[in-house]
Amino acid sequence: MAHIRKRGKTYSYVIDLGREQLTGKRKQINKGGFIRKKDAEAAARKIEMALDENRYIELSKETFSEYIENWFVNHYQNRIKQTTVASSKYIIDKHILRENPFVGKEVSKITTEDIDGF
Template sequence: MKGTVKKRGNTWSYIVDIGRDPITGKRRQKTKSDFPRQKDAEAALRKILNELDEDRYVETSKESFSSYMEFWFTSHYQKRITKRLVSIQ
């Protein structure tokens, strides 16, 4: 993976390629800014590159916890409850 550090105004930022979108095939990038020093941005870039190399990088989701739990309950747990209630009777 590749990454770069750039100065933007008085702060530093990094841009890193995080792979391709599996559906569209388009290139995806992650940008993080507001580092006070270049060394701080470089350290953060090294950390994310290390996570990508070791397949430990997990992209944060914008989905709320309540909507995820509702999805999980209806798709996984609710089926198990109905099956058990029918088998108990």
């Protein structure tokens, strides 16, 4: 259940998700800036419904370059011949990472305008 709290002139909610298995740290979803308490409650209910129905997707804080590096090492590299790895790595570094204007941006914040511009 969400906890609604007034912070200054606005309201915020916090939803406790329990603890992370690896670190033992608490996981929470929080969002603020709601003018009315009803708005914060409605937004929290939407998140809680998505959690109950296993539809909630946590936005990634991973940058584009981290995502590509992780994908290359953990997925792509294992599927190609070892002789192809070096040339593929060069192409990805030169054309996808170095010449990319959103390489340092979080994956969840990349827009269609970023992709069109690239």
